[in-house]
Amino acid sequence: MQRRSLLLASMGLLSLPAAQAAATPSPATPAPALWPHGAQVPGGVARLSLGPAAARPEARTEGGIPLLVLGDPIEWTALVGIPLATAPGKARIMVRTGDGAERPIAYTIAPKQYSEQRLKVAPGTVDLSAADQARYERERDHQATVMATFSEPAPHELQMRVPVPGRRSSSFGLRRVFNGQSRNPHSGMDIAAATGTPVLAPLPGRVIDTGDYFFNGGTVWLDHGGGLLTMYCHLSRIDVKTGDALQSGERLAAVGATGRVTGPHLHWGVMLNRTMVDPALFMAA
Structure with a gap:
């Protein structure tokens, strides 16, 4: 000192x-x-x-x-x-x-081997119709603008609380195989919880997007500053609106089973410099 x-x-x-x-x-x-x-x-x-x-x-x-x-x-x-x-x-x-x-x-970036997960979902969420494909592309372009958010000041807190209690049902990085077809690796952490379970903000943040999306269902994005964002998907209800400021532990939504899912759970994503990273890195050991 x-x-x-x-x-x-x-x-x-x-x-x-x-x-x-x-x-x-x-x-x-x-x-x-x-x-x-x-x-x-x-x-x-x-x-x-x-x-x-x-x-x-x-x-x-x-x-x-x-x-x-x-x-x-x-x-x-x-x-x-x-x-x-x-x-x-x-x-x-x-x-x-x-x-x-x-x-x-x-x-230097070291190698890491992630596991594989095979899931059965509704065929229409894997082989998209022309209308669903067009919807997905519109939503993808919109969310790209959300993910480019970089605000000041930098966050004062970085250690995150888990946004919902429950069992981790799927970890970050799993290679996803839907109905036998390989897709992008899992970009977040899935936490199994009953529909209606409150979802709480893990850090202070500002709501920068809410919506109902084809794959993610009910979704909320929070901006914590400096390019650190968090995402919450498959929600049954959303209790905030764009522009709202939240403190750690404040309710933002409720767990659901909307979008492409096999059951009720929270998909929790953490983004840094427009890159999805493992949420576990931001939790206490």
Whole structure:
């Protein structure tokens, strides 16, 4: 603590008396936000040190998507959601500091093998009619704009509470096979619960979308800041509207069995830099 305070003072961010006072921990000092568990694998979160800087640096993927940057002038850290489809190997992000200089930061993505799940669902939700395909494409384009949300400020909390009690019925990353046909891996966590069970916000956030979608059924999206979003699907009812601000633990909806499902449950998704990542990384161990 003393070293951090003196370094801040040397950067002109604390006066020396303030630095000396800060050297004695105060019980009133708030604890830092608990960051997600690091996992440099497809579907995981990389925690990359950006080093010191007087102001928060800007960080982006190579594709130009802004990244969540947290920390303080002693050390800033970029949190990078890694897409499930990413091949293991070398990757990098780009960082720009206050003087406009840009530099790459490289990291390595390790392989991870996810399990497979075979499900039987209504044939019309696998082989879509022309009308259903057109509806899906409209909804996909709309949700792409929702997923591009990046708001300030960055979140103050990162450790999430589970939005509904229940058994985890399907984990993130499972390769889904519907009626014998392979589809995209599971992009969230399924929690089995009875229809009508309240769904609670895991973090403070703002409602940025609600709707009834072909695959996801009743759906709510929350924006927590800095490109961190959460999604709740298959809802039987929605108790919020776009623009509502919620605190941790506030009710937003109720569990249901709408959309493409085999029974009542909550599909809970966590998105970081427009990438679905494993919600378990944001939960207490």
